[in-house]
Amino acid sequence: MNELSASSRITYRAVMVRPGVARRIRGLSDRTLAWLFITPTIVLLLAINIFPLLWTIYLSFTNYRANRANVPTIWLGADWYQSILTDPDIWAAMQVTAHFVIWTVVIETVVGFGLAYLIDKKFRGHGLWTTIILLPMMLSPAVVGNFWTFLYQPQIGLFNYMVAFFTGRDASSFQMLGDVTLSPWAIVIVDAWIWTPYVMLICLAGLRSIPDYIYEAAEVDRASKWRQFWSITLPMALPFIMLAVLFRGIENFKMFDMVNLLTGGGPGSTTEVASITLKRAAFESWRTGYSSAFAIILFVTVFGLANIYVKALNKVKSR
């Protein structure tokens, strides 16, 4: 910023006087330049995202199988969509996904907001501790998730040892990953461990956006701390909380890597979230047409959520 000398500040005034000048002195016209700058990105996205998406839509109406490319492709119409929407296995996967999404979002929001509220008290060293808390979020969920299978080992795992230590149960009496009732919670715990800091960080921004004078006014009016929390803190941080909730909701709806490594959908299909079902259909049974249809259904759902998300983003932005 300092490199621009006083002369540019003087010429800045000149622009104010003669607004047309900037436009007249140029090499390429702004219009051409705008398109030159934007087109490469759009072309890449069309080639790597949109063209494949259109192809998926086409495949979802056919019996195509990627491992039998020579079998003639038959047009099936909306058959796959009908069978997916009436398939109890798909609805079971959706239920697993819903359990996962709802519980992770609830836990992450409550704990994340709580942490943000505490960090906002600006105790000594809060910057350092905040950075430490943020670490799990930045690391590869797959690589770290994989290591959790070790922590969850019934005989030797640290998690089981700690639970045993604090509850007095036998460490080998329960299997976080092998038990039908525990495994859905095993993936929730790891996800909450990774992503609570994410919610915390956004909530912290929300809390810090509340100006002090509002609290000062509330103190003058003798509003209790409790009342201040419910009438000022929470409503004013709400757009930020919503943003975090929506983003976590979308991301966890698509959850694949961590669950794939921790349980692979098992035992049985108790942790088979939608993405795992999709992967099994697409890359294990090679039912390409069927899985394409399922992919489109998932995509439409995410797209709808993303729409709401962007609206929320713009709302926060305008603050």
Next chain:
Amino acid sequence: MTSATTAHSVVEPSATTRRFAGSLVVLYAIITMIPLVWIMLTAFKSPDDAISYPPKVMFKPSLEGFCNLFTTRSRQTPEFIRSLGPPQGLCDSIARSRNMVVAGPSNYVPRFVNSLIIAFGSTVLAVALGTLSAYGFSRFRVPLKDDLLFFILSTRMMPPIAVAIPIYLMYRTVGLSDTRLGMILLYTSVNVSLAVWLLKGFIDEIPREYEEAAMIDGYTRFQAFVKVVLPQATTGIAATAIFCLIFAWNEYAFAVLLTSGNAQTAPPFIPIIIGEGGQDWPAVAAGTTLFLVPIVVFTVLLRKHLLRGITFGAVRK
């Protein structure tokens, strides 16, 4: 307001509140660090220490995990091992103490190199494309601007598996399956949306007057972009690049589905490091540690821009 009232402002939390809040946060931080510390400890344990019960916090440090990470070994008879010359290096002597000899290097280094090439390649591309489009969207009147920006963001919202199905077919047709170039293009397309949104925020903050002044001094628009805007946006570009790098470095879903040998990155490789009789946890932990250290460094560097990065530039603090 006098200085006395600011010092003891009604909204300033009391010392007790602060201490209470601080201790709770520190407690959470310590609990949340346990798995990460455990990964690092396990990396330096011998296989026996790693699977002992109760879990060992104090142990004799060993480099066996790292040796097993970088080498492949084959089991031999004691007679054969005795017939060999003196062990070559530390890893060889560790292997021989377990009746094995080092057979050759493991695949970890090639996978790590793949991760580096793909992460850096896609980051450079995504940031270059992103900077150009961000400038375009920030400064020019582009028809359907909001729709284009939403379209760019929405591509990142797609479930990776749903994208992987057609990409798999497409890459098979054009010969990009299991190639670094294919992965670079794919990660670029995912990262470019983040880059556009983040960089647009950063460029929006640079006053237009700077360029306009430069243009009056005789620069063309393009020159003004290169000589005035880019230097101003350096911090933003660096922060964006680190975010792209972290995404590409950490990515697993595409990598596991679309690569097998040639272009496989570290994340799908680390979980399949196995020793005799199941997973070789010290080796997995060693591989994980080496893989995570760069990210920890980057996180500390990025901490001021984290919020921006994770919200696509919406929240700027």
